[in-house]
Amino acid sequence: MAPDRNRRRIPDATVSRLPVYLRILSEQSAAGVDSISSEGLAELAGVNAAKVRKDLSYLGSYGTRGVGYEVDYLVYQVRRELGLTHDWPVVIVGAGNLGQALAGYGGFGERGFPVAGIVDVDDSKVGSVLGGVRVRHIDELPQIVATKRVNIGVVATPGSAAQEAADLLVQAGVTSILNFAPIVLTVPRSIEVRKVDLAVELQILSYHEQRRAGGVIHAVPATPPRSATA
Amino acid sequence: MAPDRNRRRIPDATVSRLPVYLRILSEQSAAGVDSISSEGLAELAGVNAAKVRKDLSYLGSYGTRGVGYEVDYLVYQVRRELGLTHDWPVVIVGAGNLGQALAGYGGFGERGFPVAGIVDVDDSKVGSVLGGVRVRHIDELPQIVATKRVNIGVVATPGSAAQEAADLLVQAGVTSILNFAPIVLTVPRSIEVRKVDLAVELQILSYHEQRRAGGVIHAVPATPPRSATA
DNA sequence: TGAACTTTGTGAACGTGTGCACGAGTGCCT
DNA sequence: AGGCACTCGTGCACACGTTCACAAAGTTCA
Numbered sequence: 001m002a003p004d005r006n007r008r009r010i011p012d013a014t015v016s017r018l019p020v021y022l023r024i025l026s027e028q029s030a031a032g033v034d035s036i037s038s039e040g041l042a043e044l045a046g047v048n049a050a051k052v053r054k055d056l057s058y059l060g061s062y063g064t065r066g067v068g069y070e071v072d073y074l075v076y077q078v079r080r081e082l083g084l085t086h087d088w089p090v091v092i093v094g095a096g097n098l099g100q101a102l103a104g105y106g107g108f109g110e111r112g113f114p115v116a117g118i119v120d121v122d123d124s125k126v127g128s129v130l131g132g133v134r135v136r137h138i139d140e141l142p143q144i145v146a147t148k149r150v151n152i153g154v155v156a157t158p159g160s161a162a163q164e165a166a167d168l169l170v171q172a173g174v175t176s177i178l179n180f181a182p183i184v185l186t187v188p189r190s191i192e193v194r195k196v197d198l199a200v201e202l203q204i205l206s207y208h209e210q211r212r213a214g215g216v217i218h219a220v221p222a223t224p225p226r227s228a229t230a
Numbered sequence: 231m232a233p234d235r236n237r238r239r240i241p242d243a244t245v246s247r248l249p250v251y252l253r254i255l256s257e258q259s260a261a262g263v264d265s266i267s268s269e270g271l272a273e274l275a276g277v278n279a280a281k282v283r284k285d286l287s288y289l290g291s292y293g294t295r296g297v298g299y300e301v302d303y304l305v306y307q308v309r310r311e312l313g314l315t316h317d318w319p320v321v322i323v324g325a326g327n328l329g330q331a332l333a334g335y336g337g338f339g340e341r342g343f344p345v346a347g348i349v350d351v352d353d354s355k356v357g358s359v360l361g362g363v364r365v366r367h368i369d370e371l372p373q374i375v376a377t378k379r380v381n382i383g384v385v386a387t388p389g390s391a392a393q394e395a396a397d398l399l400v401q402a403g404v405t406s407i408l409n410f411a412p413i414v415l416t417v418p419r420s421i422e423v424r425k426v427d428l429a430v431e432l433q434i435l436s437y438h439e440q441r442r443a444g445g446v447i448h449a450v451p452a453t454p455p456r457s458a459t460a
Numbered sequence: 461t462g463a464a465c466t467t468t469g470t471g472a473a474c475g476t477g478t479g480c481a482c483g484a485g486t487g488c489c490t
Numbered sequence: 491a492g493g494c495a496c497t498c499g500t501g502c503a504c505a506c507g508t509t510c511a512c513a514a515a516g517t518t519c520a
Binding site for chain 2: 024065082104108211
């Protein structure tokens, strides 16, 4: 009878902001704040108040006019919408520099994404313990995914191994992938992929720095290296 | 006389794709490919061919109709537009798990962002060497920024220290910040900030997993915890 | 009770990004 | 030289995202 409040499709832009709201709301809750206005939340999140209201309105009408939003209740609703009512174990492929840092970074488990396993192809890495989890051989990936009910895989390999890692994850039954390797992964359409690429971020900053500097280049070749043709 | 080809404003969406094109073009160049069509580049970048053409058209008319784009020339132009004709030294604040991984990750220097220094508040970390760079005390930050002409700072501290780290970076003269801490940084408007937040990415994946599962929650409280009021 | 005040929820306008479709330019082949 | 095949560059329409502005709904206080 309640007209199916859950099945609304939430815009991507909103989904990407909900985690930010959630963190802020959790902090406020911990600080003993009971209620918060869209204005206050917007301030803390660094966005426009109207945007906050519109974003939250996709979850339903959980505010109280004249008052604001009850923090704890909103935390509950955002968590529910993001599927954070239970843990999502993740498996990390690649125990190199990055994989080690990710495993060692406690924040994963704390935020509901416990590390169910780390795997690597390199036998010399297998057996060592990172952040309380033993590194296993990549052949054990399917078993880990199956027994620990893992839906999310993290690709932390060098670029050259990333596509293979992704293929193995998909084969093992993972349906979402967080990719740290600097390549474009090719996966079935049904698999959700998100990419984190440090080089891209730095290059975007570089663009703005260069632009700030007036677009002046320190040593411009008079003739661009137009080689072929002619 | 040439009507000022450089001052065009390039859309953000395009700027964020240029690094991807650049990496692919560089790979193609290394593989001995001379020329590439928008179709071919689009395929490799996982985007639409029209989008590639429109993106590249913001740089100028560097393609040849009937043929495609000369790879090396396009690499040159994209690098120029992104300000990658010279190195941008970066300074990392925070020598914890993440800071260590970032310093140890060779990819930084290779891609034109050499690590000019790593600093930390913790004296016990000062002096150790990470990825060939010695960890220094944060008090030395201004000196590092000034002598190494650093424009880009990386915040790799825990969330609780991140705002302070950002303040110190800004004070020291940095104008762009890459933030790995899970908080919203407050900085002067003129400072460019980009954020990389693992928890946010995982929570976005969680949303899609939850949605895939039909929005069913394993154990829904019959009554949401609406506490106050009443 | 009722009036003044506060803050939500949302329609509407605007701005940005995407993708089609096609004209225009280039190379190749006869 | 002329025609054909190919691919770029871009105008246009549509989709998506953001922001404004205001009615609706609730609270507070006399």
